[in-house]
Amino acid sequence: MSNIQCKDSNKSYNLRVKKYLPGGIHYNFNLPWEETPLHFSSTKGSRVIDLNGKEYLDLYARFGAMIVGHGNEYYSNMLKACIDRVLSVSHCDLDAEILEMISQFVPCAEMIRFGLSGTEIVQAALRVARAYTGRNKFIRFENHYHGNADNIMGGRPKSKEHPYPEDYLGDIKGTLGRADNIMYDQSYLLPWNDIEILTKFVEENHKEIAAIITEPVCVNGGSIMPVDGYLQKMRILCDKYGIVLIFDEIITGFRMGLGGAQAEFDVIPDLATLGKALSGGGVPVSALVGKKELMQLIVEKRVIHGGTFNGYPLGTYAIKATLDLLSANSGNLYKKMEENIIKIQNSLLARAKAVGLPLIIQGPPSCSAYHCTDKKLSSPAEYNFEIMSMDIILNNNLAKEGILVSTMSRLYPNITLNDQDVKWFDERVNSALIKTKKIYDEINE
Numbered sequence: 418m419s420n421i422q423c424k425d426s427n428k429s430y431n432l433r434v435k436k437y438l439p440g441g442i443h444y445n446f447n448l449p450w451e452e453t454p455l456h457f458s459s460t461k462g463s464r465v466i467d468l469n470g471k472e473y474l475d476l477y478a479r480f481g482a483m484i485v486g487h488g489n490e491y492y493s494n495m496l497k498a499c500i501d502r503v504l505s506v507s508h509c510d511l512d513a514e515i516l517e518m519i520s521q522f523v524p525c526a527e528m529i530r531f532g533l534s535g536t537e538i539v540q541a542a543l544r545v546a547r548a549y550t551g552r553n554k555f556i557r558f559e560n561h562y563h564g565n566a567d568n569i570m571g572g573r574p575k576s577k578e579h580p581y582p583e584d585y586l587g588d589i590k591g592t593l594g595r596a597d598n599i600m601y602d603q604s605y606l607l608p609w610n611d612i613e614i615l616t617k618f619v620e621e622n623h624k625e626i627a628a629i630i631t632e633p634v635c636v637n638g639g640s641i642m643p644v645d646g647y648l649q650k651m652r653i654l655c656d657k658y659g660i661v662l663i664f665d666e667i668i669t670g671f672r673m674g675l676g677g678a679q680a681e682f683d684v685i686p687d688l689a690t691l692g693k694a695l696s697g698g699g700v701p702v703s704a705l706v707g708k709k710e711l712m713q714l715i716v717e718k719r720v721i722h723g724g725t726f727n728g729y730p731l732g733t734y735a736i737k738a739t740l741d742l743l744s745a746n747s748g749n750l751y752k753k754m755e756e757n758i759i760k761i762q763n764s765l766l767a768r769a770k771a772v773g774l775p776l777i778i779q780g781p782p783s784c785s786a787y788h789c790t791d792k793k794l795s796s797p798a799e800y801n802f803e804i805m806s807m808d809i810i811l812n813n814n815l816a817k818e819g820i821l822v823s824t825m826s827r828l829y830p831n832i833t834l835n836d837q838d839v840k841w842f843d844e845r846v847n848s849a850l851i852k853t854k855k856i857y858d859e860i861n862e
């Protein structure tokens with residue numbers, strides 16, 4: 418195990434950090450147990466150990482990014498090779514290999530540009546779409562997340578007839594500093610998974626719509642699968658009205674398989690965004706991939722795309738290591754990863770049933786979510802406050818038992834997940850469920 422020497426306990430370390438770091442944490446999307454964030458000193462495979470020496474099964478996986486497992490030897494060696502050879506040049510000797518690999522695996526990836534964060538690469542996609550169509554607005558969907566930018570974050574449609582983003586749990590007016598009109602000026606916000614609403618809206622407004630952007634599986638809204646034919650019909654609508662279809666595959670890309678959701682559903686978008694798992698989770702890389710006809714605008718410099726660290730060697734080496742691992746033996750590691758997370762899901766389902774806590778699991782095995790309710794969610798609007806609150810309570814109780822789950826209730830496996838990890842989960846989940854059921858009963862009395 419790699420080890421950072423630190424003499425503090427988790428609590429005393431937090432006090433040191435909190436003095437300078439707002440909230441003591443690097444982002445605002447934190448879970449209750451992160452109010453006193455854990456700091457980790459060593460990691461291996463699917464396990465992380467905090468400063469108190471407490472061990473956890475890590476299904477949090479840095480919001481799903483870490484798909485190769487902690488301390489993966491092949492991955493680490495590749496990064497070390499980069500450090501020894503080409504750490505700080507702007508173009509390195511693996512560019513061609515990784516571009517060819519991504520293009521081979523991801524159906525729409527005729528051309529590729531790299532960035533660092535999902536947030537910035539989504540904005541690059543929108544820029545290309547606007548330039549290509551000469552139109553200004555884009556359609557996005559309720560409870561989808563496309564990054565931390567003013568024009569695209571949060572909101573809820575007031576009604577089907579009123580598809581403008583409205584204040585939701587204070588996320589627009591309640592958080593300060595966001596430009597006033599940018600959301601209204603740039604985007605329409607529609608309910609997801611309802612082709613009739615989308616069709617009607619596009620028929621009436623297509624002249625101003627440059628793009629439709631969607632997570633192909635609404636992972637951020639509770640890992641909700643598209644209903645049969647939804648993405649296909651979205652594709653047809655875009656073709657009919659000259660609208661650019663953007664799949665935000667920051668989560669699903671290289672998690673749902675080498676070709677991401679677009680390969681899984683056999684719906685090829687015009688542009689897609691990749692991030693997180695693309696570089697294995699150790700270092701940040703994102704990518705805008707798309708059809709040549711659109712990416713040509715960047716070639717011709719009619720659309721600008723900048724970034725000091727775009728294509729930086731460490732990220733490039735990380736992508737090479739990740740894609741080597743994921744594509745080895747015809748993607749065998751995906752199969753193993755999915756088998757193991759399904760065992761974990763089954764354990765959670767069976768033990769929840771035994772203690773009488775309503776619980777379902779939905780979404781693709783590689784990015785599924787549990788929900789404390791008895792019916793699968795079919796649209797993000799169904800992910801209501803009651804379900805979300807219980808999900809978070811269970812998440813919190815799981816953390817106390819040594820199982821880390823991502824926001825709100827997402828289970829992110831990695832390729833090193835093994836039988837011992839399944840056993841670890843099975844031995845600890847019961848206590849978390851019993852505590853959660855007690856709270857559930859108190860609330861529902």
Ligand code: PMP
Nearest residue numbers: 534535536562563564665667668
């Ligand atoms: N798109 C999706 C679908 C995401 O899940 C995220 C991050 N959770 C982003 C975009 C933004 O990526 P980043 O946090 O790297 O800016």
